[in-house]
Amino acid sequence: MRNPWPLDLPSTVDRAAERRDAVDLAACDAIVVRDGRVLAAEGRLIELAPASQPPADLRVYLGRDGTRDLVALVPSDPAFGTDHDGIGGETMRGLRDLLAGFWDRGAEGARDHELATTAIAISQWHASHPRCSLCGEPTAPTLGGWVRRCDTCGRDHYPRTDPAMIVAVTDPDDRLLLAHAAHWSPRRFSHLAGFVEPGETFEQAVHREVWEEARLEVTDVEYLGSQPWPFPASVMVAFRARTATTAIEVDGLEIAEARFVAREEIGPQVRDGIIVLAPKGSVARRMLEEWYGGPLPEPRAGGPVDV
Template sequence: MRDPWSRPDPLIVERATELRDSVDLDTATAIIVSEGRLLASAGRLVELPPEEHPAASLRIYLGREVDRDLVAIVPSDPSFAEGYDGIGGERLVGLRDLLQPFTGHGPEGMRDRELGATAVALEAWHASHRYCARCGAETEPAKAGWVRRCPADGREHYPRVDPAIIVAITDAEDRLLLAHAAHWSPKRFSILAGYVEPGETFEQAVHREVREEAGISLTEVTYAGSQPWPFPASVMVGFTARTTADTLHIDGEEITEARLVSREEIVALVADGELVLAPHGSIARRLIESWFGGPLADRVPDERIDV
């Protein structure tokens, strides 16, 4: 199943890295990002012409689209959001809240996903990497927001991305393994996931995480797709796998409950409100629905879920 969060295609907006040293960000069309939220209306990003740019604490070059440049602006005025509190349908919205609208807007949603995910990830990186890890001096933005440079030693610091795996596991009866993490609200279930550790491949991370959290071994580990997940800096690398195990041994710490469910059971559990699945637009939801064979209806609106 295809969605705008897991695509093998080239980027829709050309990042034009060769322009990062020379582009005039004051003349670009802007989207607004503030504390991980994006200015949006009716499920689409709001774009501001140069004359409507707010005063900025940070500008990040997002790329070139046909004959115009695009920039993400972090407003310097913390009260900026008050001017867009639902007026004209425009308001600051969390990226997670835009997952489903982005999914439903075809190519426009795919484009907005690229721009929004990039803006949110880079804003978070700048906020958490103000100081040089080597000498402790305060760093400053460079290369149109894609680098932080240390004025003391000249070192350049680049945005980090943390790889994580996520895997849809089925057993000999083609039942899907769903698990509940300790920090989630009750009835919230998804497939297993975890961060890749130094010195291991993605596939080895799949085997290790599943062994640690569910106590089972896997076969047929197969790549299924990837998804940027800027909360704050991850990329989810998706897999499918099989297990011959008939007993789960959950760790009781990270994972407090797990179950193997058939297609009939997952429909009934969701309908009864006993199961809340990952949100639409997430790779977790895509892998679950790929196993299911089509869309799964929700009994209640999607809750936020970190996977």
């Protein structure tokens, strides 16, 4: 099964790193981003021409789309796009709210997803790294916003991305392991996942996390793909693996519940709202549907509401 926008293709927008130091950022069209949200309308990103842009605290060069240069723009006004709808219904929306709409729009949605993800990730890095980690003095953006430089000690700081793994585990009957994290809302289930630790490969992280969280040993670890996940600054690297046992022991701390489900069970449970799965547009959903063999059913209208 192929996705509407596969994650194993080249970037849809040329990042044009060679232009980062040369482009007039104020003359570029802008994706507006602030506090993990982007300006959107009807599930589509809004791109503002220079004359329509609000005053900015930060501009970061995103790349070149055809003949146009694009930036991520952080507005100076923290209420921009949140206290009212602009012309055409524009408002600031979180990436999770937009994922399904991006997914349903094929190549155009893939482009919006890439731009929104990059804009959110890089703007959040700037917001959380205002000072030099070596001397503690303020840093300032340079190289089109892809470096923060400390003029006091001369140190350059680069964007941080935390590697994490996510794994679809199946048992001898090809049932899929689904888990409920202790901090999630009720009925929400997904794959086991966790951050890669220093000195560890992704595959080693798969073995460790599955053992720590469910006391299962796995084999046949196989890479599936990856997805940037700026919540707040991760890249999710996806795998599948097999286990020979079905005796689950959750750790009770990170994972509150886990179960193996068969294909004939998961559809009715999703339709009836018994379980709530990862949204369309996420790598977790891609893994679920590849195991399932096609699109999963939608929850029945009027069913339980996830809170």
